[in-house]
Amino acid sequence: MGILTILIFLPLVFGVVILLMPKSLTAYFKYLTVAVSLAQLIIASWLFYQFKTGVNFAGVSNLSQYQWIEKLDWIRLDVGSFGTLQIDYLLGVDGFSIGLVWLSALVMLIAALSSWEIKTNLKGYFALFLLLDTAIIGVFCSLDLFLFYIFYELMLLPLYFLIGMWGGVRREYAAIKFFLYTLFGSIFMLLVIAGLYLSVTDPTTGNHTFNMVYAMNPANYSAGFILSAAANVQILGFSARSISFIVVFIAFAIKVPVFPFHTWLPDAHVEAPTPISIILAGILLKVGGxxxxxxxxxIFPEVAVSLSFWMGLLGVISIIYGAMNALAQRDLKRLIAYSSVSHMGFVLLGIASLTAEGLNGAMMQMISHGFLSVMLFFIVGVIYNRVHDRDIYNFRGLANQMPVFTGFVMIAFFASLGLPGFSAFIAEAFTLIGAFSSQAINGLLPRWMAMVAAFGILLGAGYLLWTLQRMFFGTLRLKKEEWQSQLKDLNFREILTLTPLAVLALVLGIMPSLVFNVMSSSVNQFLMLFK
Structure with a gap:
C-alpha cells in the first residue's frame, strides 16, 4: 500500500469507525475527526517537503514527471473487437497537484476544527465529512480518467447532505441547486471521457485506456476514432474535439465558478454551515481550476489555443462581475462568496494566457485564495455563531469589543485585496504580468484584458475596506443591546485555527518561491504541449 493510498483512504476508514462507534461516544467524534485530519496534514506536508523539483522530464508520453506513482490493474474486461477494457488504479502527483493536496489537507483540518459548532446528528455529519475528505484528495491524486471521475462524483453526495441537513433556512433549495448544477456538467463530461477511451491506447499493451497522461500526448491517439487528433468528425460545424473541450470546460467552470455558471455559489455559501462553506471556497473551487x-x-491543447481569447474574456468578466456584486451585498457571507467569483476569475485569466508567469500566478492564486477564503468564512462564522446575524449594517465599532478578532480580520482583508507583502499580491501580480505579456509571447490575449482585470483589484479594495470601516471602526453600535455580552473575543480554539492561516498569507507573500519552486518544472513541461 503506497503513501498516496494511505493519504486518500485514511479518512474513509475512520469514517466507517465513527459509524460503528456507539452513541455513548458521540462526544469523541469531533476529536477523532480532528486527529485524522491532522495525521493527513502531516503526511501531505511530508510529501510536499520531499517533492523533487527541477527534474528534467523526458516528455508527456510517460510518467516521469509524476512522483509516488501507484499503478494496479483494476478492471480488465474483454470487449470483443475493441480488445480489452483497461481501467487502472493509477495515482501520482506533480507540481500542479502536490500543492493542492497539501492545501486540501490543511483546509480539511480547519474545517474539522470549525465543525465543533455542529450540535445535531454528529455521527452522520462526521462520517459524511470524512467521506468528502477521501473524495477530494482522490481527485488531485488520480491519473486515470475513470478513477478521477469516480472521486469527482463522490464529492457530490456528502456535500448535498452536508448542506441540505446542516445548513440554514433555505438549505434544501441550495443543496438541490448545487447538486443539479454540478451533475449537469459532469454527466456530459462522462461522454467525453468515454470518447477519449476510444481514442487513446496504452503503448505497452495496445489496449484502449483511460490513462490521463497518455491522453495528454497526441502521439498516442488512435487514428480514426471520434476524439482522435486525426479524426475529421464534425458536429454542427464544430470538430468533435472542440465540442469535447467546451463540454469539459463547462463542467469545471461550474465548479470554479466562472460567469455565467456561478449562480449556485452564493446560495450554497449562505445556507451551508461554516465548515462546509470553508470546504466549498477553500477546495471545491480549486477542483474546477x-x-x-x-x-x-x-488533453485538448489545440482547441485551448484557439479559444483562449474567450477563456480570458470569461475570466475578466468574472473578475469585474464578482467584484461589482460583492459591492452591492449587505450579507457578509454573500459578499465573500461573490469575492470568490472575482478572485477565481484571475485563475482563468492566468490559464488562458498560456505563459509561464500566468500559469504560475494562476496556481498561486488557487493556493492563496484557498487559505484566505477559509480565513474569511471562519471569520463570518465567529460572528454568526455568537449572535446569528451577518448583516453588515447591524454592526459598528467591533474593534472596541473584539480587538484580537479585528486584528485577524484586518490581516484577512488586506491580504485578500492584494496588499504587497501578502500571498494574493504575488498571485495577482504574476497573473496580470502573464496576461499582459501574452500578446507579445504567443498573441493569445490582448493587453486590455490585463488592464480591465487590474480594475477588479481596485473594486476588491473598495468592498473590503468599506466592510472593514463599517463593521469594525467607529463607536460601538449594535442592532440589539444583548449582543454586547454575546460578542466575546476569540477563544483559544479560534485563535489556534486562524493563526496558521495568517502566517501562511505573510510567508507566501514574502517567500513565494516555496510554492513556485515546486510548480515551475511542471508548468514548463505543461507549456510544451502548446508549442
Whole structure:
C-alpha cells in the first residue's frame, strides 16, 4: 500500500469507525475527526517537503514527471473487437497537484476544527465529512480518467447532505441547486471521457485506456476514432474535439465558478454551515481550476489555443462581475462568496494566457485564495455563531469589543485585496504580468484584458475596506443591546485555527518561491504541449 493510498483512504476508514462507534461516544467524534485530519496534514506536508523539483522530464508520453506513482490493474474486461477494457488504479502527483493536496489537507483540518459548532446528528455529519475528505484528495491524486471521475462524483453526495441537513433556512433549495448544477456538467463530461477511451491506447499493451497522461500526448491517439487528433468528425460545424473541450470546460467552470455558471455559489455559501462553506471556497473551487488545467487544456491543447481569447474574456468578466456584486451585498457571507467569483476569475485569466508567469500566478492564486477564503468564512462564522446575524449594517465599532478578532480580520482583508507583502499580491501580480505579456509571447490575449482585470483589484479594495470601516471602526453600535455580552473575543480554539492561516498569507507573500519552486518544472513541461 503506497503513501498516496494511505493519504486518500485514511479518512474513509475512520469514517466507517465513527459509524460503528456507539452513541455513548458521540462526544469523541469531533476529536477523532480532528486527529485524522491532522495525521493527513502531516503526511501531505511530508510529501510536499520531499517533492523533487527541477527534474528534467523526458516528455508527456510517460510518467516521469509524476512522483509516488501507484499503478494496479483494476478492471480488465474483454470487449470483443475493441480488445480489452483497461481501467487502472493509477495515482501520482506533480507540481500542479502536490500543492493542492497539501492545501486540501490543511483546509480539511480547519474545517474539522470549525465543525465543533455542529450540535445535531454528529455521527452522520462526521462520517459524511470524512467521506468528502477521501473524495477530494482522490481527485488531485488520480491519473486515470475513470478513477478521477469516480472521486469527482463522490464529492457530490456528502456535500448535498452536508448542506441540505446542516445548513440554514433555505438549505434544501441550495443543496438541490448545487447538486443539479454540478451533475449537469459532469454527466456530459462522462461522454467525453468515454470518447477519449476510444481514442487513446496504452503503448505497452495496445489496449484502449483511460490513462490521463497518455491522453495528454497526441502521439498516442488512435487514428480514426471520434476524439482522435486525426479524426475529421464534425458536429454542427464544430470538430468533435472542440465540442469535447467546451463540454469539459463547462463542467469545471461550474465548479470554479466562472460567469455565467456561478449562480449556485452564493446560495450554497449562505445556507451551508461554516465548515462546509470553508470546504466549498477553500477546495471545491480549486477542483474546477485544476480540472481546466489538467483535462481541458492538457488533453485538448489545440482547441485551448484557439479559444483562449474567450477563456480570458470569461475570466475578466468574472473578475469585474464578482467584484461589482460583492459591492452591492449587505450579507457578509454573500459578499465573500461573490469575492470568490472575482478572485477565481484571475485563475482563468492566468490559464488562458498560456505563459509561464500566468500559469504560475494562476496556481498561486488557487493556493492563496484557498487559505484566505477559509480565513474569511471562519471569520463570518465567529460572528454568526455568537449572535446569528451577518448583516453588515447591524454592526459598528467591533474593534472596541473584539480587538484580537479585528486584528485577524484586518490581516484577512488586506491580504485578500492584494496588499504587497501578502500571498494574493504575488498571485495577482504574476497573473496580470502573464496576461499582459501574452500578446507579445504567443498573441493569445490582448493587453486590455490585463488592464480591465487590474480594475477588479481596485473594486476588491473598495468592498473590503468599506466592510472593514463599517463593521469594525467607529463607536460601538449594535442592532440589539444583548449582543454586547454575546460578542466575546476569540477563544483559544479560534485563535489556534486562524493563526496558521495568517502566517501562511505573510510567508507566501514574502517567500513565494516555496510554492513556485515546486510548480515551475511542471508548468514548463505543461507549456510544451502548446508549442
Amino acid at each position: 485544476y480540472g481546466i488545467i489538467r483535462i481541458a487544456y492538457g
